[in-house]
Amino acid sequence: VDFEYTSWNDWGSGDIPVKTKDFEKLVLAGKDMVHLPIFLGAISFFHSIPGVESGTDGLNVTGCVxxxxxxxxxxxxxxxxxxxxxxxxxxxxxxxxxPITVTHRVLGSSSTASITEYLNKVCPAEWPSTMVGSKIVWPADTDGCQGSSGVTTCLRQTEGAIGYLDSGHGHSEGLVEVELINxxxxxxxxxxxxxxGGIQSAAEEALNLGVIPGSADENFGDVKLLxxxxxxxxxxxxxxxxxxxxDLSHFRSDGEKTLFVQFLKSLYDLDFVTQCEVFGFTIPPKSIRDLGLAGIDMLKLPDGSAEWIVETDTRPGVGQGDNVISFKRKSFSSLSISGISDDVAGVQDTVSELSANVNDLDLLVDNHFVTNGDDDRDDKIQTALVLGGISIAMWGIVGIMFLGNKLINI
Incomplete structure (x- = not known):
């Protein structure tokens, strides 16, 4: 269906570049676009052979095997x-x-695309081009699993299974990785x-070999870091x-356009994106980041657009102005919530103190009646404890009402 390239979204993101035929159609239609490379991620194979761990004594495999x-x-x-x-x-x-149990993704995924393209590249005699894609027809005696979490579950539930995942996910789940020949x-x-540095080097070599284009507005349809x-x-x-x-004219305001550009720049700012390494992503080398930043400069902003700045150190006056993303400033709400945290701690201390008082009262009553041999000892102890419990409950209710009023007023 020809939608005349009407934008359904302001922008997009993914692991598979726009296909060459689609990119060429966009260019012919005057809808120039850029691919901005932001992260690298390894795809690997994991297994569940009992007693075989990762490392030099682990499972060594070649592409053809x-x-x-x-x-x-x-x-x-x-x-x-x-x-x-x-x-x-x-x-x-x-x-x-x-036996070997083969597990795989059941729906289309970039990891399926990557491993099938890899197998075809290194061993075409065993893995023909007809078995390449984000979704393929697998042999009947393999197990389909839903998503990365599903593959993880399949590997854990079946001894002797093998499957593929983005490496960060597999490592975070404690799965055992194969040793793959490069x-x-x-x-x-x-x-x-x-x-x-072997993840970054894949991108550097691809750029040096011309696999990755030298400009963000060129065709990325054939880019494969394999x-x-x-x-x-x-x-x-x-x-x-x-x-x-x-062309950013599809954004609703000039403010949205400039904020979008600032967001894109933050994806190349190491003060922001290094936290993504925790999730298994690798920051691209400088040569790739420079390519992306040059691509951002190709985006068309209105003349005189106010540029956003990021305040990392206090900038008196400027930091309090418009179009500022600040690490140094806090909203009134965040300050109020911070204060409530202190109030909660105070209420908890009061409740703990009252609980201690009730325990002391229990001991006092117990000692009194043991000394005096009162036949009504149990009833009176119970009465004292009930009164103490009511006191604690009332203090708790007062504390909750106090905190609730504060939240309402934020």
């Missing part, structure tokens, strides 16, 4: 082609002919590669983009 596992030509972990590079497996497998003939994990050279380079790396049209 993986292809034959996933196309079901290799179905057991003691297959000669696997044992050739994994002699340590002989004494670790639970039994002879220990273009330079080195077996390594994505975690080891990342520690050696099996790039380098001693520690990880062979399957995904590049995450922001997609944006150069």
């Amino acid at each position: 993986l292809a034959r596992i996933f196309n079901r030509k290799i179905k057991t972990w003691d297959h000669p082609e696997i044992l050739e590079d994994n002699k340590q497996l002989k004494g670790k497998l639970p039994r002879a002919d220990f 273009r330079d003939g080195k077996y390594l994990s994505s975690k080891f590669a990342a520690a050696k 099996n790039m050279p380098g001693e520690f380079t990880w062979p399957i790396v995904a590049l995450t983009y922001v997609y944006a049209k150069k």
